[in-house]
Each structure stands twice: as structure tokens, then as C-alpha cells.
Amino acid sequence: MKELEERIRKEGTVKQGNVLKVDAFLNHQCDVALYDAMGAAWAEHFQGKTITKILTIEASGIGMACVAARHFGNVPVVFAKKAQSINLDGDQYVTTVYSFTKQREFPVIVSRKYLGPDDHVLLIDDFLANGKALHGLIDICKHAGATVEGIGIAVEKGFQGGGDKLREEGYDLDSLAIVESMDPETGDIEFRG
Ligand code: 5GP
Numbered sequence: 432m433k434e435l436e437e438r439i440r441k442e443g444t445v446k447q448g449n450v451l452k453v454d455a456f457l458n459h460q461c462d463v464a465l466y467d468a469m470g471a472a473w474a475e476h477f478q479g480k481t482i483t484k485i486l487t488i489e490a491s492g493i494g495m496a497c498v499a500a501r502h503f504g505n506v507p508v509v510f511a512k513k514a515q516s517i518n519l520d521g522d523q524y525v526t527t528v529y530s531f532t533k534q535r536e537f538p539v540i541v542s543r544k545y546l547g548p549d550d551h552v553l554l555i556d557d558f559l560a561n562g563k564a565l566h567g568l569i570d571i572c573k574h575a576g577a578t579v580e581g582i583g584i585a586v587e588k589g590f591q592g593g594g595d596k597l598r599e600e601g602y603d604l605d606s607l608a609i610v611e612s613m614d615p616e617t618g619d620i621e622f623r624g
Pocket residue numbers: 449450451452453458488491529530531532556557558559560561562563564565588593
């Protein structure tokens with residue numbers, strides 16, 4: 432998606448540790464018109480698939496998932512919650528995710544009330560790096576018996592390999608911008624062609 436690539440080039444900053452900051456339009460201040468264009472792009476890619484629910488992970492995925500839902504017949508958006516501790520009362524699906532940005536593991540939960548075997552799920556997240564967050568969401572869908580129909584990502588960092596692994600696993604993955612390389616010294620960002 433050219434518009435997203437241009438915004439990343441103009442307003443993104445490359446930090447040490449393979450972190451790309453896009454706070455100006457995606458992760459802190461939210462450009463709703465851009466979110467809308469992203470939702471339209473995913474709707475085009477996943478055209479013909481039955482989607483009953485969008486699943487994302489808090490916090491950054493929520494805004495873009497809600498705007499995207501407008502392009503999928505206003506399906507409900509469920510976000511996995513990052514829990515400090517787990518209350519194992521059986522009402523929740525639980526998995527563990529290693530956070531790229533926080534560099535630690537934490538439990539992630541979704542209530543059984545909001546995901547089940549009849550659901551056909553589109554996973555949405557802002558970034559895809561090593562794929563840990565998405566594998567957590569896939570794990571939750573497996574616990575629920577739900578079908579993962581596809582994955583919509585705003586920014587994939589291709590050089591970290593998580594996306595290619597998911598494609599090898601057979602998932603229909605639509606990343607709107609794929610960063611092939613980025614340099615914290617020069618600020619240069621190259622996209623996959
Ligand atoms: P993964 O689990 O694929 O290794 O990392 C994806 C998760 O980590 C996303 O949910 C996102 O919040 C965060 N993340 C990974 N890399 C970046 C990055 O370069 N910039 C930002 N802002 N978040 C990232």
C-alpha cells in the first residue's frame with residue numbers, strides 16, 4: 432500500500448534494536464483516514480471470505496481493527512487482553528506471548544463468551560516482527576475451535592522472518608507495507624518490492 436509506505440518514509444523513525452516508531456499516525460496519534468484506507472485494502476484482499484469476527488491484541492491493534500470492521504459488515508472486534516496474572520476460572524482462553532517491545536512474556540486472555548467454534552476470524556495487528564503476538568492469537572483461536580480465515584497487518588518487518596513463517600504455514604497474510612531493511616544510523620527504510 433503506497434500511501435502507508437510513504438507515511439512510514441516521511442514520518443517513521445528507526446530506533447536501535449530493530450524498532451520502527453510510527454507514533455505520528457499509527458501508534459500514538461491515530462490517522463483515522465489512513466486506518467479507513469487500510470480497512471478498505473484488507474477488505475479487497477479478503478473479498479469472498481466469510482469473516483464473523485476480527486481478533487486483535489491490545490492496545491495498538493484495537494483502533495485499526497475497529498475501523499477495518501466497518502469494511503467487513505460491522506463484525507464485532509474482540510481484543511485479547513494482556514493480563515498481569517491469570518484467574519483460571521475456566522471462562523477464558525489463555526496463552527502466553529513474548530513481547531517484542533517489552534522483552535518479556537505475559538499471559539493473554541480472551542473470554543469464552545466472545546469466541547467460539549462457529550467463528551471465522553480475521554486477525555489484525557499493527558506490526559509483525561517475529562510472529563509471537565500472532566501465534567498467540569492463533570493459539571487462542573485453536574483453543575476456541577475458531578477458523579483463522581486470514582491475517583491483516585499494517586507493517587511487517589520482513590527481515591525478522593515472522594511473516595514468511597506464517598506464509599509457509601499456509602496462512603493468508605496481507606501485510607500492507609513490508610519493510611525489507613532499515614538503518615538506525617541513516618534512517619533509511621527499504622520496502623519489499
Ligand atoms: P512479534 O510478536 O511479531 O515479534 O511483534 C509484534 C508485536 O510487537 C506487535 O503487536 C507490536 O505491538 C510490537 N512491535 C514489534 N515490532 C515493532 C516495531 O518495530 N515498532 C512498534 N511500534 N511495535 C512493534
